[in-house]
Amino acid sequence: MPGGGSAHKRFRSGRGWYYGSAPYRLLSLRGPVPPGLSFVPPDPWPGDAHVGQELLNNVFHFAGQSFSAESPPWLAAEAGPAWLAELHGFDWLRHLRATGGDAARRQARVLVSAWLDQFGRGWHPVAWAPDVLGTRVAAWIGQHDFFLASADDELRARVFESLARQVRHLSRVTPGKLLGTTLTVALKGLAYGGLTLPGLSRAAEKARTALVRELPRQVLPDGGHAEHSPAQQLIVLRHLIDIRGCFRAARVEVPEALQHAIDRMTPTLRFFRHGDGGLALFNGAQEGEPVVIDTVLGQADARGRPLKSIPHVGFERLTAGRACVLLDAGPPPPPGLDEHAHAGTLSFEMSVGRERLIVNCGAHPAGVGPWRTALAATAAHSTVTVEDTNSSAVLPEGGLGRRPAKVESHRQDANNGGGLVDASHDGYRETHSLTHRRRLYLADTGEDLRGEDTLEGAGGKAFALRFHLHPGVQAVLDEEDARIAWLRLPSGNVWRLRATEALEIADSIYLGHGTDPAHTVQVVCRGVTAPGATTVKWALRREGNDGE
Missing domain, CATH: 1.50.10.100 (Chondroitin AC/alginate lyase)
Structure with a gap:
C-alpha cells in the first residue's frame, strides 16, 4: 500500500x-x-x-x-x-x-x-x-x-x-x-x-x-461493459454522459461512437437491476443507490427495455410474474479488464417484486486484500464449489489468475414469460477434472424456479451447492424432511426450497451496501461426486398466499 x-x-x-x-x-x-x-x-x-x-x-x-x-x-x-x-x-x-x-x-x-x-x-x-x-x-x-x-x-x-x-x-x-x-x-x-x-x-x-x-x-455489441460488472456498467455510463454533456456545452458535435455507446449501455444497465431498483451483486458490485441509478438512466435519455440476454458479456435474465432471475453464464473478463472480477461463474440471484431472495455475498469498497479474497471466492456466490476451491483463481490485489477456458450458455424462452437457461463451465477441469453444468427453468407464473446442477468427470470430489439468502429472509429446515428448507420473505411470502439431497443452514454475510457486512444465512447442499456425472436437482416454489 x-x-x-x-x-x-x-x-x-x-x-x-x-x-x-x-x-x-x-x-x-x-x-x-x-x-x-x-x-x-x-x-x-x-x-x-x-x-x-x-x-x-x-x-x-x-x-x-x-x-x-x-x-x-x-x-x-x-x-x-x-x-x-x-x-x-x-x-x-x-x-x-x-x-x-x-x-x-x-x-x-x-x-x-x-x-x-x-x-x-x-x-x-x-x-x-x-x-x-x-x-x-x-x-x-x-x-x-x-x-x-x-x-x-x-x-x-x-x-x-x-x-x-x-x-x-x-x-x-x-x-x-x-x-x-x-x-x-x-x-x-x-x-x-x-x-x-x-x-x-x-x-x-x-x-x-x-x-x-x-x-x-x-462497450460490447449487447451494450455490456467489457469488465462484466454491473457497478462498472453504471460508472462508465455516468462518465460517458458527462463527456457528452461537456461536448454539448461546448457546442461541438458529439462523437457518434459516444452517443451509440450511451444508447447501447442504458438498456443493459436496466438488465442488471432487481425489483428494488438496485444492482445485482456480480463482479465487485454492490446494490448502489436506486436514486443515483434512476438519475443516470434519466440523464442517458435512451429508450430500451431491459434485455433478456447479454451474451457478449455473458449474463442471462429470466423474468415471469414478479420474479427476476439473473445468471452469470459467461467467461470472466479478460486479463487487464478483470480488476473487479469474482470467481462466480454460473452463480445466480433471484428477487421477487421488490424483495431479494437468493443473492451473492457482495463486495467491499476497498476492492483488495482479505475482503476481496473472501467475497470474490466461489463460495461467496450462489453456485457450486468443488473441494473449497475457486472456479477462477482470485488474486488479493485484484484480477484473476487461472480461469475457465470454456463457458457455454443456451436459452429457450417460453411464450408467456420465463424460460430455460442451460450453461456450463470447465473452471474445475484443470484442478479436479470436473465440468459444472447448470440448468435453470423459470415457470411462466414466476412462482416456480427449478434447477439442476451436474458435475461431470472424476469421482470422489466433495462439493457444496450454496444458496445465499438476503438478510431479510428467514430460513428453517423442515422438521420431517431434511431435503426441504422454508424461506420467508419480509412481506410474509413463503418459498419452499427442495433438493434431491439433504440441506443444511449455515452462517453467511451480505455486503450489499457500505463497509459493514450484515449477518445472514445460506442453505447448503453437500455431496461427493461419483465417476461420470453427479446431479443435484432442486426447486424453489412459492407456497400459499401469505402476505398478499
Missing part, C-alpha cells in the same frame, strides 16, 4: 523517473496559463450531505477506510489504493456542495489549496495517476462555480496553472496502457480540460479520437 515515498503497484509508472524530473516539469508541463474556463459543464449528479459534513469535520471516509486529521492525509501509510484514488480525485467536492453554506465552500478551497501546495506543479505516482488525474480535472472544472468562482485571484491562478499542467501530462500519457474504466475516466479529464480551458483544444481532439477508437472495444 502507498505510503510516504512509495506507491502501490496500481500507481507505478515505468517512466516515473522521467515524469518526476526537473526537465519534464520545465519542458513538457509548462505553457500558457488559461485565464479561466470557456464554460462550466453541467453536473447533474446529487451529492451526499452527510459525507460533506464529515469532510467539514476533517473526516475522510472513502473506499471502506476512514482517517481523521487536521491536515489531509494525502499519503497515509495505512491507506489502500482505492482510498488514495478517491481522496486525490476530488469527486467528493459535490458532497461539500450538497452540504451548502460558506463553511463548505471555504473547506473546499482549503483542501484544494493544500493539494496544490504538495502536488500541484509536478508529477507524483499517486496523485498524478491517469485515472485519478482525469477524475480531479473533471471535478475541479465541474465544481468551478461552487468552490472557485468567488475565490481570490491567487487561488484561481494556482488552480488554472495546475489544471493546464495536469491536462498536458494527461495528454502525453493517455491512452498508454490504460484499459477499461481507467481509460474512460482519463479520457473524460482530457475532454473536460481540452474543451473548457483556452489554448488546450488539442487535448479535446485527442480525447475525441481515442473515444472513437476505444468505445467499440469497451
Whole structure:
C-alpha cells in the first residue's frame, strides 16, 4: 500500500523517473496559463450531505477506510489504493456542495489549496495517476462555480496553472496502457480540460479520437461493459454522459461512437437491476443507490427495455410474474479488464417484486486484500464449489489468475414469460477434472424456479451447492424432511426450497451496501461426486398466499 515515498503497484509508472524530473516539469508541463474556463459543464449528479459534513469535520471516509486529521492525509501509510484514488480525485467536492453554506465552500478551497501546495506543479505516482488525474480535472472544472468562482485571484491562478499542467501530462500519457474504466475516466479529464480551458483544444481532439477508437472495444455489441460488472456498467455510463454533456456545452458535435455507446449501455444497465431498483451483486458490485441509478438512466435519455440476454458479456435474465432471475453464464473478463472480477461463474440471484431472495455475498469498497479474497471466492456466490476451491483463481490485489477456458450458455424462452437457461463451465477441469453444468427453468407464473446442477468427470470430489439468502429472509429446515428448507420473505411470502439431497443452514454475510457486512444465512447442499456425472436437482416454489 502507498505510503510516504512509495506507491502501490496500481500507481507505478515505468517512466516515473522521467515524469518526476526537473526537465519534464520545465519542458513538457509548462505553457500558457488559461485565464479561466470557456464554460462550466453541467453536473447533474446529487451529492451526499452527510459525507460533506464529515469532510467539514476533517473526516475522510472513502473506499471502506476512514482517517481523521487536521491536515489531509494525502499519503497515509495505512491507506489502500482505492482510498488514495478517491481522496486525490476530488469527486467528493459535490458532497461539500450538497452540504451548502460558506463553511463548505471555504473547506473546499482549503483542501484544494493544500493539494496544490504538495502536488500541484509536478508529477507524483499517486496523485498524478491517469485515472485519478482525469477524475480531479473533471471535478475541479465541474465544481468551478461552487468552490472557485468567488475565490481570490491567487487561488484561481494556482488552480488554472495546475489544471493546464495536469491536462498536458494527461495528454502525453493517455491512452498508454490504460484499459477499461481507467481509460474512460482519463479520457473524460482530457475532454473536460481540452474543451473548457483556452489554448488546450488539442487535448479535446485527442480525447475525441481515442473515444472513437476505444468505445467499440469497451462497450460490447449487447451494450455490456467489457469488465462484466454491473457497478462498472453504471460508472462508465455516468462518465460517458458527462463527456457528452461537456461536448454539448461546448457546442461541438458529439462523437457518434459516444452517443451509440450511451444508447447501447442504458438498456443493459436496466438488465442488471432487481425489483428494488438496485444492482445485482456480480463482479465487485454492490446494490448502489436506486436514486443515483434512476438519475443516470434519466440523464442517458435512451429508450430500451431491459434485455433478456447479454451474451457478449455473458449474463442471462429470466423474468415471469414478479420474479427476476439473473445468471452469470459467461467467461470472466479478460486479463487487464478483470480488476473487479469474482470467481462466480454460473452463480445466480433471484428477487421477487421488490424483495431479494437468493443473492451473492457482495463486495467491499476497498476492492483488495482479505475482503476481496473472501467475497470474490466461489463460495461467496450462489453456485457450486468443488473441494473449497475457486472456479477462477482470485488474486488479493485484484484480477484473476487461472480461469475457465470454456463457458457455454443456451436459452429457450417460453411464450408467456420465463424460460430455460442451460450453461456450463470447465473452471474445475484443470484442478479436479470436473465440468459444472447448470440448468435453470423459470415457470411462466414466476412462482416456480427449478434447477439442476451436474458435475461431470472424476469421482470422489466433495462439493457444496450454496444458496445465499438476503438478510431479510428467514430460513428453517423442515422438521420431517431434511431435503426441504422454508424461506420467508419480509412481506410474509413463503418459498419452499427442495433438493434431491439433504440441506443444511449455515452462517453467511451480505455486503450489499457500505463497509459493514450484515449477518445472514445460506442453505447448503453437500455431496461427493461419483465417476461420470453427479446431479443435484432442486426447486424453489412459492407456497400459499401469505402476505398478499
